[in-house]
Structure formats: structure tokens, C-alpha cells
Amino acid sequence: MRVVVEIKRDALPEVVLNQLYRFTQLQSSFGCNFVALNGGKPQLMNLKEILEAFIAFREEVVTRRARFLLNKARDRAHILVGLAVAVANIDEVIALIRTAPDPATAREQLMTRRWPAADVAPLIALIDDPRHRINEDDTFNLSEEQARAILELRLARLTALGRDEIGEELNGSGAEIEDYLDILRSRERVQTIIREELIAIRDQFATPCRTEISDVAGDFDDEDLIAREDMVVTVSHGGYIKRVPLSTYRAQNRGGKGRSGMATRDEDFVARLFVANTHTPVLFFTSRGIAYKLKVWRLPLAAANARGKALINILPLEQGERITSIMPLPEDEDSWANLDIMFATTRGTVRRNSLADFVEVRQNGKIAMKLDEGDQIVGVRNGHRQS
Secondary structure, X not given: OEEOOEEOOOOOOHHHHHHHHHHHXXXXXXXXXXXXXXXXXXXXXXXXXXXXXXXXXXXXXXXXXXXXXXXXXXXXXXXXXXXXXXXXXXXXXXXXXXXXXXXXXXXHHHHHOOEEOOOOHHHHHHHOOOOOOOOOOOEEOOOHHHHHHHHOOOHHHHOHHHHHHHHHHHHHHHHHHHHHHHHHHOHHHHHHHHHHHHHHHHHHHOOOOOOOOOOOOOOOOHHHHOOOOEEEEEEEOOOEEXXXXXXXXXXXOOOOOOOOOOOOOOOOOEEEEEEEEOOOEEEEEEOOOEEEEEEHHHOOEOOOOOOOEEHHHOOOOOOOOOEEEEEEOOOOHHHHHHEEEEEEEOOOOEEEEEHHHHOOOOOOOEEOOOOOOOOOEEEEEEEEOOO
């Protein structure tokens, strides 16, 4: 497994990290190669370091989110404090606005005047915003944002219900600000939030395993996953081989132009063609007397008009060695005991063997017949044993 992430480093208490590490070790039964961008640099990290970096990243996310929400709540509370001042001194505010020649002058007069802060002092203390400062004479100066909000205040907000709404919202903002400040002051609160969010994600996205795992006797091979399908195997004189699904070819009506079965180069031609199942074993005999065994599904799959792949790239043939005979055989290898094969060499030597001798053929081949120097196999044929 190769994982690439961008993370930052920090640390949790060693006790918590060791427990997480031991737990994940118990749950894991495979090796992982974690290559991560740690601080912008590629680094090979073990499982414990991955956990440390992830938790540190989550701590940073929770902290920055709390700081953002704190600033947002303070901005809203800042406006609400100005509205509370206006509601507490509503008669003076209305008189000031009515006598001002234009909105800009009214805004400037609202900002320069010192307003009594006795009613808003508890709210200012609750919000704990550095921008709110009470003057030495227990008065309060409005900021430009507060003055603009007062000028845009609707008359409906001046009713008793509207004043209560402003007070309730301000108290709610104060509670939020106090909670955000507590998060920023306490790492324990941050870790608690991380834990709760991870549990919520687990509960939301966790789905039961849909794969049924059952005990099956025996081992599986790649061949067990190969579908049975009839193939047309084509071999050229130049040593190229391929297989094409039989379904590719179809009968044509009278006057049909036919279909190309194999692309060949100059002086090359199709030397052998047969139909076999994907699970059919095929024996290859070389001029040096070596036998190779392949299933049809291991032969290269190609298009009908393709050339195929050279046998020298499929079998470990030596320089000058060539395939002299290709023999598709029954899938039931137990029946091979009833079959014989006949070898013939260039010097006229012949020999008969039981086909059962070639049930087990290694990947690097098997010596089918020992030849004298200069002698070569010219052909191999199989047939039923005569009683």
C-alpha cells in the first residue's frame, strides 16, 4: 500500500499514542509502506508516526475553526453592543439623527459622543472582545461599524420585543464566545472534539461488510478464474502465435469476401491452426528435443487480423532453436495414459513414449528425447495405444 498525504507534525500524550499503536497492530495482518509529505518533505513513516501526524493535523483544524468562529461571533457581538447602546439611549440617538444634516454627519456624531456604558458593561465583559473598551468615566465610544448598524436599524427593532431579541442574541453570542475561548485554552477540549467528530463520521459512513468470507478447502489458481471459451489458435511458419475467440468468426453468405485470419510478413504463412478451449493443455516440442507445456489461456490474445507474438518471447528457446510440433491435448490428464507419442528425427531415428510422461512439465521445459550432435526432431505425433 502506498499512501501520499500532506501532514504536519505534533504529538499527543505517549499513553494515548501507544494504546492506538497497539490496537492497530492487533487489527492489522499486512505490511504497509507509508510514504508521506511531512512538512512538505517526503518521509517514510511508521504507523505510530502516521497517527501522531494525523491527530496533530486534526488538532490544527479544530483550533483554526474555533478561532474563525470566535472572530465571527465577536464581529456580530460588536454590532449587537452598538445596537444595545442605541436602544438604551433611544431618545438621544433619535434626536441626534434628526438634527444631523446628512447620514455621514450623523455617523460621525454617533462615534464622537461618549455614551453611558452602565447598561452594556456586563455585556461587554461577557463578550470579552479587545475592541470593546470602557472609558475611565464609564462611557463608551461607538465604532464606525456600530454607527452604520444604528443608522440602518429598522424602527420595528425599537419595540420592547425587538429590544429583547437584541439582548437574547447578544447573550447567545456571549455564550458562544465563552465556549470558543474555552476550546482555545484547553487541549483536552480539542481532543474531545476530535474524538466526537471521528465517532460521528464512523456512525454516519460505516457500512457492514457485504463480502461473505467462508472457509474453502484447497488453493485457488489463476486458471480457476479463467472462463471456458473456445479459441482459434493460429501459428505461423515464422514462429508467431496467437489466439482469437471463436465467436469472432461467423458464417458468411454466398458471395462473401471472407475475413483475414492473420497478418503475415513476406515469406511467412500460417503453418498450424486449431480450435481449443481456454483450459486445453498444449505441448510444444522443439528441434533440440525439449518439451514445453502451456494452457491455451496463457497464449497471447490478439485481434483476428493481428500477427501475434513470437514464440521465442513466450518460451525460453535458445538461438537457432525452433518449434517443430504443437500438440493440443485432452483436458483430462488421466486419459493421457492411453495415448502414445511418436518422435522422428532428421537422421531417421524414431521413438515411442507414453503421453503420461509429459503430465508434469516444468516452466523451463522437459527433455523429451536426447539427441546426438547434429540431430534434430522433425516431427511429433500422438495417437491411441494399440492393444
